[in-house]
Amino acid sequence: DRCMVSACLSDTIVVSEETSSAVAELLDEFEHTQLLQRGRFVAWTEDSLERAAFLPMGSTLVGPLAAARQKLERLNGSVSFERPPRRHLHGDAAEPLRIWIPNWPSAELAGRIFQILAEEGLGYWVDTVPGGAHSSEGARALSLCGDASGPDDSGTWRCGEPPLGRPRAHVFLEAWSSADEAILAMPEWARPAHAGRLDYHGREGAFVRSSFVDGATSIPNFAPPLDFYKSYNKSVFPDVWQLFDTVAAVVARLSVQNLSDCTTWPGVTQAQLRNYIDFTKDAEGLEYLDNKTLVPKCGNAGTVWRSGACRKMPGQCIPFVTYFGYRVPEAMQFFQYWEMPVAILDVSEDAWQDAGQNMRVMLYWWKPDVRFEGMSEIVAPIPNTNEHSVGLYRTALHDVLTKYMWKELSKAAPQFSNLVEAFNLNSADQDEAMTAMHRGSSARGEACAWVRRNWRRWKAWLPGECELGMELTRLGVCVSCPAGKFYTGGVCLDCAAGTYSPNPSSLGCTHCPEGVTSSHGSAGCFVPLSVAYNSWRDIGGLGGFIGLLVIVVLACACVWVRRRGGNIVRKDTPDAPDTRLGASVQRCIGKRAQSLLTRSETKKSTSVMQVAFHVRPQMRAWLVNASPFSVDVTWDDGHNHLDPHMFVLVWGGLPRELQVRVADPPWTSNLWQPQLGEATFELNMEDGPHWQKGFVRPAPDGTVHTLYDFPVMRLSLPEAEGETRHPPGEMKLTKIGDEALVISWSPPH
Known part of the structure; x- marks a missing residue:
């Protein structure tokens, strides 16, 4: 067997127990040579009955090490230098599996670690696809829309008609919110599949140097902390701009050549600018070009946009420096809404780093990243995903980072897709690697180091061994290939049309006799x-x-x-926004929350009425758990357990009385989610006084908008013992007619 750490290396020497002493003596000869000092020879380790020596990727066997290899090869054939044959996508022996790796360090680290495990742990042939600077590009690479796809000015995604074959990449491991927004705008048939969340969060927004924050607290007559957004309100603290460099000083240092024109800021769409006017009512901040295109209204030769709080006094604007148009529309709304005297400059990447390291500015930045150390985030209000889903940005931009994969990957390469879903990193992993990369290490080197340190974690993500004719499920259980399938290469595949397998655990399929045939995946044959x-x-x-x-x-x-009065059952599910019920659910919980919903497989109905005629549609209903908690719903003759963001179909309609038990899930799915413990509620579905009709939300201009007109019940959650940092908020139950009960969570505000 080969040591899994060889994933980081070009050659691996694996030695059996019988020859370990001879190899140990041989390796001792090289422990103090120049090869070791130059890093050519890494180490050799002992684990159980195996001993292994490793060579770094790209090493060439010369001199004493080449002689050592020749000696090792003569040790009774117990040493192997060969890699096993690589696996490909099923049905295509020439196509590798491709990982889309964008150009920011944390995503590259995740992609390199995954590549190691997929190549050495599963034996797949894996290629990397270099990506760009926006997550939406990764969403496009995994979709079936092709390279020419993208949103138009209205935000609607345009792409060709299906089918368009396979995507440019199969896996994207660190998708930020722009990918989610792009995927929701795509046609259903073109979208990649959601593969779960990562255990570290993305934090993006305005940052200032920590030393600058600490120094500001010592200034006489200035009390507010610079790492809090309300400290920049012009009406309350009119002189805060004096603590920063002026816009003129920033432009002089960075030079005009490194500033981009406001009319060409990347990623700024007409739909986003129209949202700016709708929500802020600041028509003076934008202007129309001759071709009726809406653009930011900028000074300094069209390179600096100023918020309303300092537009009339340009010298009192605080410079906010970003690059490649990152989060410009969102920043414009945020600064305008909170009356912050800020000027936005979009510059080249080198100029952006120069400003962040050497000037007193606000800087657009994100974590995890390697570019800066000692930066403090300007704390903003808790993220409001409902507002974000309609284009309103007056709260923080903390992203839940997700994984996506090609929607057909589970069929084409089941073990590979299982690894995608199991793969995860946490904040400690990323922080340690980002610190090392800031000091000169490479993403590939840190990926190798992570694999060496964490073998107990990733070993649990890889499939174990099953007997011949059995397949390892995603739950880690070996099951026999059922009739109609055959076993090959560790997985069960359907028999082709015209063949059949009548027994479980078959190793092949039998051709139907003359005069009869079969369909795909059949256990027997039939007369045409x-x-x-x-x-x-x-x-x-x-x-x-x-x-x-x-x-x-x-x-x-x-x-x-x-x-x-009967009707044919349609695929009208809570996660499908293009259906009547799905559209109602989206109005209740927003696009982002709806995109996370997954149908529960814990209680599948096998009723023929799902595929035939459904004469009494009121006898079926959906239970939807759109909250980050585990929920158990119990009534007289039924019970359902729902993990976070799961939904299930129940027959018999919504019960009149039920019990809802809310508990902490086995994982934390929200950065601000408190530790709840457990709470139980007894509910009467027909108790009128406890159901509020409708839900309204005030707009920035003071008007009130009705989002939906469904009965809503709010249930306050008890504070967990010892939990004082975050109050638990409340559960929200929404009835959509007799068709669905939607359970969601409102965080504390």
Whole structure:
């Protein structure tokens, strides 16, 4: 067996127990050579009955080390230098699996670690696809829209008609919110599949140097902390701008050549600028070009946009420096709404780093990242994802980082897709690696170091060994390949049309005898319809009459069902915004929360009515848990357990009385989620006084907008013992007719 740490290396020497002493003596010869000092020879380790020596990627075997290899090869054939054959996508022996790796360090680290595990742990041939600076590009790479796709000025995603074959990449491991927004705008058939969340969060927004924050507290007559957004309110603290460099000083140091024109800021769309006017009512902050295009209204030769708090006094603006148009529309709204005297400058990447390291400015930045140390985030209000989903940005931009994969990956490479879903890193992993990379280490080197340190973690993500004819499920259980499938390469595949496998654990499929056939994934064969028809025709008039009579009876039954008020069941689910029910759910919980919903597999219904006629639609209903907590719903003759962001179909309609138990999930899915413990509520679904009709939200201009008109019940959560940092907020239950009960969570405000 080969040591998994060899993933980081080009050659691996694996030695059996019988020859370990001979190899140990041989390796001792090189412990104090120049090879070790130059880092050519890394180390050799002992683990159980194996000993292994490793060579760094790109090493060439020369001199004493080449001689050592020759000696090792003569040790009874117990040493292997060969890699096993690589695996590919099923059905295509020439196509590798591709990881989209963007150009920011934390995502590159995650991609390199995953590449190591996929290549050495699963034996796949893996390629990397270099990406750009926006997560939306990764979403496009995994979609079936092609390179020419993208949103138009209205925000609607445009792409060709299906099918467009396979995507440019199959996996994207650190998607920020712009990817989620792009995916929601795509047609359903083109979207990549959601593969879970990462255990570290993305934090982006305005930052200032920590030394600057500490120094400001010592200034006489200035009390507010510079790492809090309200300290910049012009009406309350009119002189805060004096603590920063002026815009003129920043422009002089960075030079005009490094400033981009406001009319060409990347990533700024017409829809975002229209949202700016709608929510801030600041028409003076924008202007129309001759071609009727809406653009930010900028000074300093069209390179500096100023908020309303300092527009009339340009010298009193605090410079906010970003690059490549990152979060410009959101920053414009935020600064305008909170009356912050800020000027936005979009500059080159080198100029951005220069400003962050050497000037007293606000800096757009994000974590995890390697560019800066000793930076303090300007704390903003708790993120409001409902507001973000409609284009309103007056709260923080903390992102839940997600994983996406090609929607057909679980069929084409099941073990690979299982690894995508199991793969995870945490904040400590990223912080340690980012610090090392800031000091000169590479993403590839830190990925290798992580693999060496954390083998107990990643080993649990890889499949174990199953007996021949059995497949390892995502839960780590070996199950026999069912009838209609056959075993090959560790997975169960469907038998092709025209073949069948009648028994479980089959290693192959049998061709159907002459005169009969089978469909895809069949356990037996059948007589084709054309043969059956010819046989009936040969019987004579009686057979034809019987066949005609059957058709007439079925047609009459369909007409009767339609007249009785029945209808054919549509795929109308809570996670499908293009359906009537899905659109109602989206109004209740927002696009972002709806995109996280997944159907629970804990209680599948096998009723034929799901695929035939559904005469009484009121007898089926959905339970939707859109909260970050585990929820158990119990009534007289039923019970359902729902993990966070799961939904399930129940038959019999919504019960009149039920019990809802809310508890902490086995993982924390929200940065601000408190430790709840457990809370139980007894509910009467027909108790009128406790259900509020409708839900309204005030707009910045003071007007009130009704978001939806469904009955809502709010349940205050008890504070967990010892939990004082974050109050628990409240649960919100929404009834959508008799079709769905939506359970969500309102964080404390």
